[in-house]
Amino acid sequence: MTYPGARITVVCTSGPVAEFAQELGAADDVVLLPARVRKSARDLWTSSVLMWKLKPDVFLQPFASHGTVGNILAGASNAHVRCGYLSGRLQKLLTHRIPKDPDIHQICSNLNLLRRLGHTEVAEPTGRYLPRIEDGSELYSGSRARDKFGRFAVISTGTNPSLTFKKWPAKNWSDLCRLLVRDGLTPVFVGATSMRDEVDDVISAAGGSGFNLAGETSFRDLAALIGASSCVIGCDGMILHFASAMNKACVGIFGPTSPYLVGPWGNIHENVFLSLSCSPCYGGRLHSEGGCATRECLNLISVNHVHQRVKSLLGRSYSLTMSTYNSSRKIAALAHSESVHH
Numbered sequence: 001m002t003y004p005g006a007r008i009t010v011v012c013t014s015g016p017v018a019e020f021a022q023e024l025g026a027a028d029d030v031v032l033l034p035a036r037v038r039k040s041a042r043d044l045w046t047s048s049v050l051m052w053k054l055k056p057d058v059f060l061q062p063f064a065s066h067g068t069v070g071n072i073l074a075g076a077s078n079a080h081v082r083c084g085y086l087s088g089r090l091q092k093l094l095t096h097r098i099p100k101d102p103d104i105h106q107i108c109s110n111l112n113l114l115r116r117l118g119h120t121e122v123a124e125p126t127g128r129y130l131p132r133i134e135d136g137s138e139l140y141s142g143s144r145a146r147d148k149f150g151r152f153a154v155i156s157t158g159t160n161p162s163l164t165f166k167k168w169p170a171k172n173w174s175d176l177c178r179l180l181v182r183d184g185l186t187p188v189f190v191g192a193t194s195m196r197d198e199v200d201d202v203i204s205a206a207g208g209s210g211f212n213l214a215g216e217t218s219f220r221d222l223a224a225l226i227g228a229s230s231c232v233i234g235c236d237g238m239i240l241h242f243a244s245a246m247n248k249a250c251v252g253i254f255g256p257t258s259p260y261l262v263g264p265w266g267n268i269h270e271n272v273f274l275s276l277s278c279s280p281c282y283g284g285r286l287h288s289e290g291g292c293a294t295r296e297c298l299n300l301i302s303v304n305h306v307h308q309r310v311k312s313l314l315g316r317s318y319s320l321t322m323s324t325y326n327s328s329r330k331i332a333a334l335a336h337s338e339s340v341h342h
Contacts, residue, residue: 009054011073013037016192016238023219024133038069048076060113061085061094063106083113107265125265130245134223145228149211152186153310154229156239157202161194165283166236168253168298170202175303176233177206180310185230186210190217190239231313233306240264249316251309255297256281270309272301 010027012018018032031050034043051073059077061070061084068088075082075093083096091097098116101109107124114122135141145152155177158167177187187206189199193215203210217225222242226232232243232250236257243250244264252263252271258280259271273279279297 003058006057009056011051011054020219024131037073044069044072047073051076052078057081058117059083062113063100063109066100081117083116085109102261105260105265106262128245128247130223130242132223133220134227137218137220137224139217139221140224140228143228145225149186149188151184151230152188152228153180154225154232154239154243155187155189156191156234156237157189157195157198158191158235158237160237163237163283165256165292165295166254166298168235168255168301170198171205172301172303172306173202174205176306176310177202177210179303179307181206181209183311183314188225188229189214190222190225191215231310233310236262240269244269249313251306251313253298253301253306255279255295255301256283256292270313272306272309274300276300 007028008026009029009031010018010021011031011033012021013033013035015032018030021027021030031054033047033050034040037043037047054077056077056079059074059079059082061074061082063085065073066085066087068090070084071088071090071093074084075090081096082094083098084091084094085100086097087100096116098109098112101112111122111124140148155173157170157173158164180187187203187210189195189203189210189212191199191214195214196212199212199214203212213225223246226239226243226246226248229248232239232248233253234240234250235253236259240250240252241264244266247266247268249268249270250264252259252269254263254271254273256279257263259269259273261280263269263271274297276297281292
């Protein structure tokens with residue numbers, strides 16, 4: 001099944017995702033659905049009407065939107081091909097279905113949608129798979145980021161206000177900042193504008209060391225910062241996926257979610273995950289009656305544990321850099337030797 005000349009429309013409920021898709025040029029059109037589509041009957045109706053008006057030929061339901069609501073939206077689209085997961089109610093609204101495998105990464109799950117439609121040649125990404133959007137940054141492209149911050153780490157404490165159950169304690173971030181500064185790394189915080197006050201508090205508690213860029217970076221700027229940084233550190237969220245798409249090793253902090261299923265893609269990262277008996281719960285305990293009172297999965301992750309992972313990552317990066325440097329010297333020496341003998 002091929003689609004020559006097809007136009008791609010990305011449908012999402014997240015403003016940042018819509019903005020990213022537009023800036024990346026990943027789609028011809030972007031449609032933003034009401035954020036409460038899963039909780040409001042009115043928003044679900046509005047979203048269904050929007051899907052019907054799109055009149056797509058093919059509807060792909062990615063893993064993040066699997067379930068009953070995703071099935072309803074697929075049915076509302078009335079697309080000739082509606083491919084999604086064996087999940088939730090009204091699965092018969094899908095024309096093509098695949099199992100929701102709990103043991104494979106979400107990237108693999110999404111690629112399986114294409115394989116279900118006959119694209120068996122599709123392979124998992126290797127290396128970098130994000131276009132070089134950082135070259136378009138007016139603030140931080142080239143050497144500008146290093147000129148301003150020196151040797152630095154990009155940090156995201158988490159920005160989505162509905163996903164606070166994935167956040168590491170603020171005091172731990174402050175203590176980690178002190179250790180990073182001692183190691184010669186400048187903490188550079190990124191995130192949404194809504195995070196500015198929280199980041200200011202973290203930096204203040206760390207003795208004022210660090211930069212608060214929350215709400216100040218475009219996606220091009222963020223890519224440039226990640227590319228120029230010594231490391232990227234964050235809780236489960238967009239920053240880790242952004243870094244991995246650039247083939248940039250990062251340190252991820254995971255508690256109620258699994259780094260093996262939703263973490264940064266690839267095996268070059270240093271993820272911190274305690275594998276408690278109650279984890280991953282994906283927020284289930286937090287949203288149930290009474291909630292999760294102790295949040296052991298995150299609160300028991302020590303600052304030292306994360307710091308050691310950062311040092312391990314930096315050690316590997318340094319070894320790789322020196323290996324490349326020494327190889328270059330050998331090649332240069334060989335070329336010089338050949339020129340002398342000839």
